[in-house]
Amino acid sequence: MQPNAIRAIVRKELMQFFASPIAYLFLAAFAAVTLFVFFWGEAFFARNLADVRPLFEWMPVLLIFLSAALTMRMWSEERRTGTLEFVHTLPVANWQFVLGKFFACLLLLALALVLTLPLPLTVNMLSPIDWGPVWAAYLATLLLGGTYLALGLFISAHTQNQIVSLMLTALIGGVLYLIGTPTLTDWVGEPLASIFKAIGTGSRFESIARGVLDARDLYYYLSLIVIFLGLNLWGLERERWAATGSYQHHALWRRGTALVVINLLLVNIWMAPLTSLRLDVTQGQRFSLGKASYDYLSRLHEPLIIKAYFSKNTHPLLAPLVPQIKDLLNEYQIAGKGKVKVVDIDPTEDQQAANDAASQYGIKPVPFQVSGRYQASVVNAYFNLVVSYGGEFQTLSYKDLIDIKQGQGGIQVQLRNPEYDITRAIKRVLFAYQTKGDLYSSLPHALNLTAYVSADNTLPKELAGFKTDLQKQLQDASKKAGGKLNIHWVDPNSDLSVAKKMEQQWGFKPMMASLLNTTPFYFYLTLDDGKQGMPLQLPENLNDQGIKQMLEAGVKHFGSGLMHSVALVTPPMNPMTGQGLSFEQLQSHLSENYNVIPTDLKDGIVPSEAESLLVMAPDSLTDKQRFAIDQYLMKGGTVMLATSPYEISIDQSGLKASKHTSGLEDWLKHYGVTIQPNLVMDPHNSPFPMPVNRDLGGVQVQEWVMMNYPYFVDVRPGAMDAKVPVTEGLPQLTFPWASPISIDSKLNQSRKVAVLAHSSAQSWLSDKTQVLPRVQGGQAIPFTPEGKRSSEDLAVAITGSFDSYYADKDNPLLKQDDKAAAAKPAAATPADAASKDAKDKQDKPVFSGIIARSPESARLIVFASNHLLDDQVMQLLGSANGSTYMNSVDAMQNAVDWSVEEDGLMAIRARSQYSHTLPAMDDAGRQELEYFNYFLALAGVVIIFAIVRVRSRRRLARHQALLLGGKA
Numbered sequence: 007m008q009p010n011a012i013r014a015i016v017r018k019e020l021m022q023f024f025a026s027p028i029a030y031l032f033l034a035a036f037a038a039v040t041l042f043v044f045f046w047g048e049a050f051f052a053r054n055l056a057d058v059r060p061l062f063e064w065m066p067v068l069l070i071f072l073s074a075a076l077t078m079r080m081w082s083e084e085r086r087t088g089t090l091e092f093v094h095t096l097p098v099a100n101w102q103f104v105l106g107k108f109f110a111c112l113l114l115l116a117l118a119l120v121l122t123l124p125l126p127l128t129v130n131m132l133s134p135i136d137w138g139p140v141w142a143a144y145l146a147t148l149l150l151g152g153t154y155l156a157l158g159l160f161i162s163a164h165t166q167n168q169i170v171s172l173m174l175t176a177l178i179g180g181v182l183y184l185i186g187t188p189t190l191t192d193w194v195g196e197p198l199a200s201i202f203k204a205i206g207t208g209s210r211f212e213s214i215a216r217g218v219l220d221a222r223d224l225y226y227y228l229s230l231i232v233i234f235l236g237l238n239l240w241g242l243e244r245e246r247w248a249a250t251g252s253y254q255h256h257a258l259w260r261r262g263t264a265l266v267v268i269n270l271l272l273v274n275i276w277m278a279p280l281t282s283l284r285l286d287v288t289q290g291q292r293f294s295l296g297k298a299s300y301d302y303l304s305r306l307h308e309p310l311i312i313k314a315y316f317s318k319n320t321h322p323l324l325a326p327l328v329p330q331i332k333d334l335l336n337e338y339q340i341a342g343k344g345k346v347k348v349v350d351i352d353p354t355e356d357q358q359a360a361n362d363a364a365s366q367y368g369i370k371p372v373p374f375q376v377s378g379r380y381q382a383s384v385v386n387a388y389f390n391l392v393v394s395y396g397g398e399f400q401t402l403s404y405k406d407l408i409d410i411k412q413g414q415g416g417i418q419v420q421l422r423n424p425e426y427d428i429t430r431a432i433k434r435v436l437f438a439y440q441t442k443g444d445l446y447s448s449l450p451h452a453l454n455l456t457a458y459v460s461a462d463n464t465l466p467k468e469l470a471g472f473k474t475d476l477q478k479q480l481q482d483a484s485k486k487a488g489g490k491l492n493i494h495w496v497d498p499n500s501d502l503s504v505a506k507k508m509e510q511q512w513g514f515k516p517m518m519a520s521l522l523n524t525t526p527f528y529f530y531l532t533l534d535d536g537k538q539g540m541p542l543q544l545p546e547n548l549n550d551q552g553i554k555q556m557l558e559a560g561v562k563h564f565g566s567g568l569m570h571s572v573a574l575v576t577p578p579m580n581p582m583t584g585q586g587l588s589f590e591q592l593q594s595h596l597s598e599n600y601n602v603i604p605t606d607l608k609d610g611i612v613p614s615e616a617e618s619l620l621v622m623a624p625d626s627l628t629d630k631q632r633f634a635i636d637q638y639l640m641k642g643g644t645v646m647l648a649t650s651p652y653e654i655s656i657d658q659s660g661l662k663a664s665k666h667t668s669g670l671e672d673w674l675k676h677y678g679v680t681i682q683p684n685l686v687m688d689p690h691n692s693p694f695p696m697p698v699n700r701d702l703g704g705v706q707v708q709e710w711v712m713m714n715y716p717y718f719v720d721v722r723p724g725a726m727d728a729k730v731p732v733t734e735g736l737p738q739l740t741f742p743w744a745s746p747i748s749i750d751s752k753l754n755q756s757r758k759v760a761v762l763a764h765s766s767a768q769s770w771l772s773d774k775t776q777v778l779p780r781v782q783g784g785q786a787i788p789f790t791p792e793g794k795r796s797s798e799d800l801a802v803a804i805t806g807s808f809d810s811y812y813a814d815k816d817n818p819l820l821k822q823d824d825k826a827a828a829a830k831p832a833a834a835t836p837a838d839a840a841s842k843d844a845k846d847k848q849d850k851p852v853f854s855g856i857i858a859r860s861p862e863s864a865r866l867i868v869f870a871s872n873h874l875l876d877d878q879v880m881q882l883l884g885s886a887n888g889s890t891y892m893n894s895v896d897a898m899q900n901a902v903d904w905s906v907e908e909d910g911l912m913a914i915r916a917r918s919q920y921s922h923t924l925p926a927m928d929d930a931g932r933q934e935l936e937y938f939n940y941f942l943a944l945a946g947v948v949i950i951f952a953i954v955r956v957r958s959r960r961r962l963a964r965h966q967a968l969l970l971g972g973k974a
Contacts (some may be wrong), residue, residue: 011099015106016113019080023114024954030947036072037121037943040065044125045936056133058126062143062215066183066208069151072118074175076111077158078168081238085166100242104159104235111155112148117950119147124942128935134723138287139217146214149227150207154179156234163241183208203329204278218293221283222274229270236266295337299429302436303338306345306395310432312338313349313392315363320387321374323419327408331391334424353388367392367401393431396439400431430599446487449564451535453487455480455542456494458508460527464499469529472548479553491561498528512541513640513810513859518820530855533560538863541641543614552614559615563906570906571601573616577625578606585655587623588877595895596902607631610819612638618905620646620898623653623872627669629818636673636811640857644865644905646898647674650745650872651683654777656879663743663775666872674868676811678753679802681870682746685777686798687716687789688769692740694718695885696779713779716789717743718883719800721763730760730803731904732867732897739763739893742879744871746771746798757806762867765798803901804866813858867901 023029044050044061126140158175165171184190186206203209207230210223240263277283286294303310312335316328335348353360353371363369371386389404409422457480462470477495484491498505498514505528508514516526531542542560545552562570574593579586596602603613610630612619619638624647627635639645653666665683674680694715719741726733733739741763749759770791780787812818873879874894883891 011102012106015103016110019107019110020113030951033118033121033950034944034947036118039068040122041939041943056129056135058129058140061122061125062147065147066150066211069154070176070179070183073151073154073158074172074179076114077155077162077175078172080107080159081163082166082168082171101239104239107159108155108235112152115151116148119144121943121946125939128939136289138289139215142217142219142287143215146211150211153207153227153230156231160234160238163238182206216293217286217288219285219287222277222280225277226274229274233267233270236263295341295425299425300341302429302432303342303346305436308396310342310346310395311349312346313351315351315353315369315388315390317354317387318352319354319385320389321385324389324404327421330421331424367399369401372404393428393435395435398435398438400434402427402431446490446561449490449561452490452492453564454492454494454534456496456532458496458498458514458528458530460499461497464525464527468548475550476553479550483557513857515856515858517855535564539861541857543641545614546611556614559617563617570617571603571615572596572618572620572902573603573605573613575605575607575621577623589622589875591877591880592875592895592898595899600902607634610634618644618902622648622875624649624668624670626667632669632673633812633818637857639808639864639866640810640860642861642863644867646867646901648869648871648874649681650870651681652685652743652745653872654743661778663777673811677808677866678750679868680748682748684745684771684773685717686719686744686746686765686769686800687772688719688765689716690720690766691716692718692720692883694779695882715779717777719744719765725766726763727760730762732803732901733762736893736897739897740883741800741871742873743777744800747800747802747868747870749802754804757804760803761799762801762803764800767797768795769798770795801869807862808860808864810856810858812856817856865905
């Protein structure tokens with residue numbers, strides 16, 4: 007047995023393959039077909055995603071014919087020409103011949119795949135791609151191709167006709183592929199469908215190609231390769247047996263081969279339940295449960311039941327999504343360690359289940375129109391999930407689970423973010439169950455509530471009575487908390503050192519009831535867990551209900567897995583026109599995770615239960631509204647602003663830009679943030695849809711075209727801070743009509759400043775109000791850069807301790823008309839006195855001090871655009887790819903998650919984002935990309951041809967030298 011026999015056989019087969027020009031035509035044809043499928047068959051540009059998944063969509067089918075073509079002559083030619091008998095006489099083992107031919111074919115397949123490598127490289131140059139699924143897909147291709155190659159060699163060894171070998175290999179390979187596809191599994195029930203998927207080669211391929219290396223899938227392909235190669239070896243060995251040979255030797259070969267095949271197949275069955283033997287190689291492990299999912303599942307004390315209502319007969323675009331959801335539900339069941347039960351229900355086959363779904367959860371079938379080749383029909387289908395826990399439940403419909411995009415290739419339907427949606431539902435039912443029971447059970451540590459309250463004789467009478475109620479409510483809450491809430495009462499008036507320390511630590515200053523009653527007093531509450539603390543805002547209603555709301559808001563800030571509250575401030579609509587900025591999508595999406603509290607801050611107070619404050623496009627805020635924002639920041643809260651000195655009105659007449667006053671200019675400047683009165687324009691921008699009139703043979707036709715629009719600044723990951731949760735994981739962010747932000751480094755030297763997003767180095771500034779794209783002759787007139795070109799900051803986040811804007815100013819909440827009221831004479835008549843008393847009863851007393859300094863936990867986040875989250879603008883941005891643009895909403899939701907420390911859910915949403923989107927490209931740019939990849943593939947074939955020719959000439963020269971007696 008020669009040690010290099012396998013290498014020699016591989017070299018011989020490769021030489022024979024490349025000796026014919028058909029080899030190079032074959033490689034060129036393979037590259038051309040794969041590129042055509044990528045750019046046209048799967049509509050790469052219509053998907054608008056920076057990935058190469060379309061490259062592998064049809065690979066299982068292409069590999070069948072590729073492998074059949076490569077292997078059809080390997081043994082058939084040997085048998086036809088009679089050289090197979092000569093092979094049997096050589097002092098080389100049959101297994102070496104089998105492996106040599108197999109590795110030769112595998113190298114040829116790998117060489118064909120190398121020609122496709124420039125494709126992911128060029129896509130990555132356009133926008134960053136996740137390389138994990140790319141390498142996993144190439145590995146899956148080699149494994150699947152190896153399986154088909156082993157099959158082809160086995161068939162080729164049993165026939166001398168190459169065409170027969172080609173057809174049989176394609177037929178059997180096609181059957182192995184089709185058996186696991188929806189084409190066949192949709193016709194059978196679920197148990198049988200699962201068996202078919204386990205047998206099919208295509209279904210296993212999809213799992214690996216998406217970036218999940220499952221040991222069961224890897225072993226499946228390797229076992230099939232060994233089985234077919236073993237059968238190939240056994241077939242060759244049989245031909246070497248003499249008719250009068252040893253029967254025991256022949257029987258031993260048969261039994262050994264049968265045992266190997268059977269054991270390899272049985273191990274597949276044994277490994278089927280081992281779902282944990284997998285490795286998610288995607289960026290951020292998108293196909294594995296995140297830390298937050300495990301965290302919420304670990305808190306379960308009761309069984310969590312997930313009911314999956316899916317119809318067997320459903321819309322063709324929804325059918326492929328059902329197995330993906332069921333695979334994910336299986337992950338939840340495994341992670342639940344017996345506390346999670348998944349129930350599959352098909353209400354179309356069980357009338358009682360359909361009735362229960364309708365009566366208990368309000369689930370009814372949705373009619374989908376299905377178009378066939380010859381007729382159209384309507385299918386009533388179910389596509390719902392129900393998550394129930396302890397009597398609480400959440401229902402997810404197909405609208406909650408899928409994302410629909412309209413592209414050039416038609417409608418595309420894919421799962422939106424299933425783990426995020428399911429985990430969010432688990433969080434909701436868990437919170438609902440906990441709040442019905444014990445709110446304090448969510449606390450990881452005991453809390454200390456410190457009441458800095460003056461003696462009763464120094465308090466206004468309203469607060470003196472409220473203090474008594476507060477003492478009673480806090481005492482009851484402490485007992486209910488079971489040791490997780492400790493109450494401390496401190497009178498700062500009795501100890502000046504306490505008052506001084508309190509002012510240094512919290513910025514608390516003495517309060518006054520009004521400008522007429524200047525007697526100072528203290529009434530502040532703080533809550534801390536020993537590591538961090540926060541002031542509690544006195545409730546607007548000084549009653550038991552207000553106390554409960556105040557306590558609940560504070561406890562939720564330190565608890566985990568609870569439903570948090572967010573205060574949202576939006577500008578009012580124009581009373582004359584009924585128009586204005588709308589933020590319904592932002593409010594709708596925040597409501598899915600938080601209790602959103604719309605407020606206008608006109609009373610000068612942020613709702614006490616709010617744990618985050620969002621101020622969208624503020625418009626001429628009053629001093630009271632500004633004071634409410636300031637004091638919320640002083641309490642250690644997170645204030646998020648979307649504001650700019652410009653406002654753009656969008657109507658049928660076009661775009662109109664005008665100067666805008668927020669009322670926060672001086673307030674922001676006090677904290678070292680200045681938004682300059684300019685608009686940022688950037689050549690890296692998102693397109694703007696514009697109607698253009700065209701003359702078609704005298705007929706005026708209006709069509710919508712996408713134009714480059716520098717006012718829509720397109721920010722990609724390289725221009726966003728990946729270390730801050732607000733922009734972490736975002737694929738892209740568009741800033742419409744944004745202004746540059748300047749940061750005063752001296753004022754913020756003790757605070758942490760993060761630039762969340764900035765424009766490109768080629769951007770420039772403009773103060774023109776003409777922002778409408780100009781069109782001439784059906785063509786857009788490009789905007790001309792002016793002035794200095796440099797990168798501009800568009801969004802910042804500042805964290806640390808802030809000194810209040812109102813530290814040395816009067817309290818805006820104290821009534822300014824008190825002095826005037828004191829100067830007026832007393833009521834002249836009893837009627838006037840009665841009227842005055844009634845008015846006084848209607849006026850609610852306001853007790854508020856000025857917190858002069860914030861704790862280190864305070865955050866100020868500024869986005870320099872009034873229109874970043876405007877519904878109409880997001881609709882314009884989404885029209886470019888036929889979907890709703892939601893990246894700006896995701897950024898704001900990330901900011902809210904960060905403020906309430908819901909990092910787990912935020913991480914799930916970030917890592918489950920779809921691939922990065924492609925930059926805006928016109929038809930010429932797309933054609934250049936296509937032609938460039940075709941050129942690279944052709945150049946690869948030419949390089950292979952040149953290398954083979956050079957090596958062949960060198961080998962021929964060595965042989966000639968040996969024949970002539972020279973040195974090799």
